[in-house]
Amino acid sequence: MADITIKDVAARAGVSAATASRVLSGNPATSPQARENVAAAVIELDYRPNAQARALRSTHSDSIGLLVPDVRNPFFADLAHTVEQEALSAGYVTLLGNANEQKEQQDRYLDTLISRRVDGIIVAPLGDGSGSIHSLIERQIPTVFVDRAVDGIDVPSVTTDSEVGIRQTVEHLASLGHTRIGYISGPQATSTGRDRFAAFTSTVAAAGLSQDPDLVYFGDFQAASGSAGLHALLGLNDPPTALLAADSLMAVGAIAILHKLGLRIGTDLALVAFDDIEWFALLNPALSVISHSVEDMGRIAVDLLLEVVAGKTPQSVVLPSELVIRASSSLPILPASSRRKN
Amino acid sequence: MADITIKDVAARAGVSAATASRVLSGNPATSPQARENVAAAVIELDYRPNAQARALRSTHSDSIGLLVPDVRNPFFADLAHTVEQEALSAGYVTLLGNANEQKEQQDRYLDTLISRRVDGIIVAPLGDGSGSIHSLIERQIPTVFVDRAVDGIDVPSVTTDSEVGIRQTVEHLASLGHTRIGYISGPQATSTGRDRFAAFTSTVAAAGLSQDPDLVYFGDFQAASGSAGLHALLGLNDPPTALLAADSLMAVGAIAILHKLGLRIGTDLALVAFDDIEWFALLNPALSVISHSVEDMGRIAVDLLLEVVAGKTPQSVVLPSELVIRASSSLPILPASSRRKN
DNA sequence: CGATTCCATGGAATCGATTCCACGACCACA
DNA sequence: TGTGGTCGTGGAATCGATTCCATGGAATCG
Structure with missing residues (x-):
């Protein structure tokens, strides 16, 4: 060379x-x-x-880091895309890292990004504020949380108000006659996992539906746990007639099992998923979803980060969510006798 | 700081x-x-x-660049994931870039990666060997092509032998009675676009099926062009009875239109897509696909790159493809009279 | 016991680009 | 003609880590 x-x-x-x-x-x-x-x-x-030499002298590297929990999750793939495009138009290169929903890998990537002296970091964090997240704050590296936040860490964030979408969903399902709604939850180590779970339990209670704890399965936002969750819920003595999955990948895992069992979505089991993925509308029947704008989220995350880099302390932003009703949750509940058994 | x-x-x-x-x-x-x-x-x-200072002195940065044409394409999201994990276990950080299927953005990203002195670059290239691809070679920066290659540029690559899968598909569709197979092609500026198109035309000819040029629509590997292609093909006086889409996103675009038109996959139109995406099997009817291993591709790409970095000149690898038959292409062709018209 | 080897160590040069500082040239005005 | 100001320029210091080279003390051998 x-x-x-x-x-x-x-x-x-x-x-x-x-x-x-x-x-x-x-x-x-x-x-x-x-x-x-x-x-x-x-x-x-x-x-x-030589970007290295330049960054060494001038203390900025014109690059930002983006750490997502799982690139294979279409929601985060879309997020990576919008963040990357938005950052590019502002003159920044995006270094993408993948935490695989594991704290250890998240820390490893954060360390790398820190040592490469990126100008700022956008992260969808998991876990508490310990480890490398803590270093981030201590070193005052410009940081923005996206999609998720961390309790006790005061950093600007862009998150979704899951509560509205979930309440709409529960009320919608209740209006169709469902009283036992199953819930495949995200991990409680993530703020989205906790928030959505809390919203689910409180709205279920408010609507006077069954609060049977067996109706909740705790997954990890990845497909396999959606499959496991569906198995667990269908195996109950008194299985749910409707199901809400806290993210798209777990919904995919659940759908795969439903297919395998020969059960029909919308007929045998009403289904709603959090996150609106393009092809969810192409399923037959089409999948009802709780939708929130990934484009807005990505764009705002970059905007916030640039403000932090510029020395300001912008306000956090909370984006809305809403239920989009499609065929997978539009039929009134069938009488129990006509439903197939697991 | x-x-x-x-x-x-x-x-x-x-x-x-x-x-x-x-x-x-x-x-x-x-x-x-x-x-x-x-x-x-x-x-x-x-x-x-400080990674910058270290890299400045020691000429290597322990990082590689991965440039994909579209992170939102599940195939490339999976590829990014495997490459990133494989590289991480070898001690390298992966800087991911997104070319958006545009040569201009590809060049911009390559320039950035070059100036950041990555130790090597894995790229799914588009266009000819002009622009930044040329700089890459001239500066002897370790480079590996993945999924695609560039004519006249002698760089180790991992590609798929599309021909086998496409031949199996054409023969399969012919055996069901189809004589007019539509094809939504990838852009001819990519090697995969060209190879698959060539394989399609030659195997269609070999099977004695219609070689009507109107049966081929040239898309750009993104969803919208799949939609446009389907419209164009169904608008023909003598529309195809089966359709092969050259990548998953164009297949998604086509499926979206089929839904909108109320046409049933597998009944009104047989459909096969290149690239096996997890949820294609969850569609109803499930989608037949031409499958090739993205895990192998990502893993081998990193292996090849590490060899190049070590000064060796490894052989290129060609991976197999094969048809996976599902419900979207399993029914014999219906008599024309019983088919719905566009 | 003197000579040689070994080894941990610090000083200094180095990587490539940026930036402070000083110098010389030039113009303008009194 | 002399002083003050502007402006383009080059030399040198700097960023943080690595590495060559020299040094001095300890260990080893004849």
């Missing part, structure tokens, strides 16, 4: 490295002659500045 | 920066006493080495 440095450019342009640097950074204290020569030399040599 | 440097660590440990550096890098020429003191100081100060 015969690297071309600014000295090569300077030599070719017949100026010093200092002047070449000034031209490159648009410093006005340069002569037209020097500008012209340097510009020509840059093109002739196909010069690319 | 009160950054803690190796000098602070050295001072606290009562040794020089040189010795501290040696301890950190595991250099055996250090006394147990020094090792102990430095280790203690590192923990007390929560020291993180």
